[in-house]
């Protein structure tokens with residue numbers, strides 16, 4: 001049985017996270033911006049002295065609900081299928097203590113789809129959601145490059161339409177739209 005230790009921090013763990021997540025996920029610059037701004041945190045999975053997996057996550061209050069987004073998660077090749085990502089996601093849930101947990105991925109990313117569904121997340125494609133709700137959730141997750149939302153518990157999603165969207169709008173403006181513009185050389 002593998003003993004996995006999870007370390008949580010912010011900018012101090014960004015290099016470690018980049019070395020793992022950045023290798024597999026080209027969009028890591030979004031996570032990087034959110035961590036540098038102090039919005040998102042980093043969880044690193046350690047086996048002995050080796051960093052073998054990492055996750056970037058953030059909380060988002062949307063009164064009356066608190067949400068927590070698993071922004072980017074990856075396990076180093078060679079360490080996969082040994083429960084590392086499951087341990088990270090479960091640990092982050094414990095830290096966030098939110099009412100609603102979200103992640104996004106692509107339908108053809110079977111490992112990610114299975115990882116989250118095995119932990120009780122429901123997969124919903126953006127097309128299945130009412131337009132207004134999809135807009136709110138796209139802003140909250142910056143999940144524009146993905147086609148599937150993973151939510152736990154998904155029964156809370158509908159109530160988000162009537163929630164307070166101020167923090168979601170702030171996150172979207174600063175960490176999603178601004179980074180998207182910067183990557184295209186727009187001021």
Ligand SMILES: CC(C)(COP(=O)(O)OP(=O)(O)OC[C@H]1O[C@@H](n2cnc3c(N)ncnc32)[C@H](O)[C@@H]1OP(=O)(O)O)[C@@H](O)C(=O)NCCC(=O)NCCS
Nearest residue numbers: 024073074075080081082083084085086105111112114115
């Ligand atoms: C997705 C990813 C993070 C999973 O990491 P992991 O440490 O291997 O995940 P776990 O060992 O905790 O797997 C948990 C469950 O997910 C499913 N799963 C994980 N990898 C799988 C694969 N390649 N094929 C099918 N199911 C898989 C299984 O149900 C697994 O449980 P099991 O091994 O008991 O059957 C890893 O494959 C990865 O880093 N991929 C590249 C980055 C990425 O796509 N991240 C997800 C973005 S949302």
